[in-house]
Amino acid sequence: MTTRAELLPGTVRALDHRLARGQAEGRAPSMAAGLVRDGVLVWSGGRGSVDGAPPTADTQYRIGSITKTFVAVLVLRLRDEGLVDLAAPLETYLPGTVAGDRTVRQLLSHTAGLASETPSPWWERTAGELRPELADVLGPTPLAHPPGLRFHYSNPGFALLGALVAAVRGRPWGEVLAAEVLAPLGMSRTTLMPAAPHALGWAVHPWADVLLPEPTPDTHLMAPAGQLWSTVEDLTRFAVLLLDGDDRVLSADSVAQMREPLAPPADDGSGYGMGLQLRDAGRPLVGHGGSMPGFLAGLDCAAADGLGVVVFANATSGPAVGSIAADLLGIVADAEPRPPRTWSPLPEVDLDLLALTGPWYWGAAPFAVMLRADRHLELVRLGTRGRESRFRPEAVGTWTGLDDYYAGERLRVVRGPDATVSHLDLGSFVLTRQPYGSPDVIPGGVDPAGWGGSAG
Known part of the structure; x- marks a missing residue:
């Protein structure tokens, strides 16, 4: 983590006030939150009581489905090592399940069509021993939709991904997580079962200020869907990974791929990548929410602002954790x-x-090529029409698009017989130094009469 100046006093007061309002309005026994800016934990706060005192940045809370993002990181690590193909069916790595024809990528993006939950009883409040095998997790009718056609959130789908990690690595997924993610990031207070100091999980009566304790069982095979406990200090370290990548765990390029939307957007415009929820709360946010009986959690990152935030509450319902997280980010931004x-x-x-920089023309539409660091190129629009993109260098004379329409497309320098640059080929589009210049390379040719002054 890098060094960065502390927040201004007025900003801190606004953050403290928003957390206090969230705890009071949400009637949460306790809440804790923290915010990182450019890799540094610059603010944390706690309201309410855990063991007779306000929670700190070292107080554990159950983080629920944020666990899924950790599982996704493990799967992407396997992909990067060449051990897993995201386009391959699950059967390739985890034989014998009824979901074997669904791909790894579909499971990561909740587009595999699996049921949302396990068969009864409700897995979040019952011991994992009730579901000792993956067949018990899936049940007799787990295929709710055809694969690849729609987003349908599936907790059992991530149980399968945790089992995949265990099968490929040859040891329990929790051990893999501890060794490959938690230890490198210094997340010693993130565990599968609670470790003191930790908050207790409570249900708050909807019509009276009284509490009911919630169970926190070990869910075993369902643990990859929502088992983890963490702290403000630990989970903000994970937020930094999701913002910037970390070559000890997952590269920035692979993290960026996790953020790419793979599921059709919901009615509210939100989407889902690989283990990451995407939403717009006045600014684009990536992260994940979490809920388990007795607990609510939120992790959000605003990449353009270099900010990440985590919010915890030990209440089954009530606190608007997602809204609080977005507001905390907005206060600082x-x-x-x-x-x-x-x-x-x-x-x-x-x-x-x-020599490649400067004006180029796609037909008559003007663009410019800019030279950036590390031999990257950027195509920028000079008129009112056209698509822009950054390009990563590949082999000599070729680049790969990184953004939007040209993401994954090849930009190629084409040279003439005398070795001088003739034109640029961008996914079959021809860019020349003059509007419709070099008639011999323009698809369909150019009228030999050339440019004229009248259309009549």
């Missing part, structure tokens, strides 16, 4: 906007790449 990156010249320049 609006009061202390992230300054632009300091501009500095490139440390060295490739003259061949420099």
Whole structure:
């Protein structure tokens, strides 16, 4: 984590006030929250009581379905090692389930069509011994929809992914998580079962200020769907991973792939990537919510602002954790906007790449090519029409698009017989130095009469 100045006193007061209001309005026995900016925990707060005192950044809460994001990180690690193909059916790695024809990517994005829950009894409040086998987790009719057609949130789907991790690694998924994610990130207070100091889970009566304790069983095979306990200090470390990547755990490129929407958007515009929820709360947010009996949790990141936030409550219902998280991010982003990156010249320049910069034309539409750091190129629109993108260098003379329409598409420098640059080929689109220049390379040719002054 890097060093960054503390928040302004007024910002801290606003954060403290929003957390206090959330705890009071939500009637939560306790709430804890924390916020990271550019990799540093710059604020944390606690309201209510745990063991007779306000919770701290070291107080454990159950984080529910945020556990799924950890499982997704483990699966992406296997993909990056070449051990798992996301397009492959589950049967390839975990034989013998009725969901074997669903792909790993579909399971990660809740598009596999699996049922939302296990058969009765409700898995979140009952011991995992009631479901000793994956067949017990899935039940006799787990296939609710055809695969790949719609988003349908599935807790058993992530139980299968946890079992996949265990099968490929040859040891329990929790051990894999501890060794490959928690230890490198210094998350020593994130565990499968609670470790003191931790909050107790409560249900708050809807019409009276009284409490009922909630059970917190070990859900065993269903644990990858929502078992983990964590702290503000630990989970904000995980937020930094989701913002910036960490080569000890998962690269920035792979984290960015997790954030890509794979499921059709819901009516409210929210979407889902691979183990990550995507929503717009005045700014694009990526993260995950969590709920288990007695607990609510939220993890959200605003990548453009370099901010991540976590919010915990030990109540089954009541506190609007997602709204509180978004408000906390907004307070900092609006009061202390992230300054632009300091501009500095490139440390060295490739003259061949420099020669590619400047105006280019797709037909008559003007664009410009910009040279960026690490031999990256950027195509920017100069008129009112056109698609823009950044491009990552590949083999000599080729780049791969990183954004929007051109994501994954190839940009290629085409040279003539004399080795000079003839044009740029972008997924079959031809860009020339003059509007409809180089008639011999323009698809369909160019009228030999050339440009004229009258359309009549």
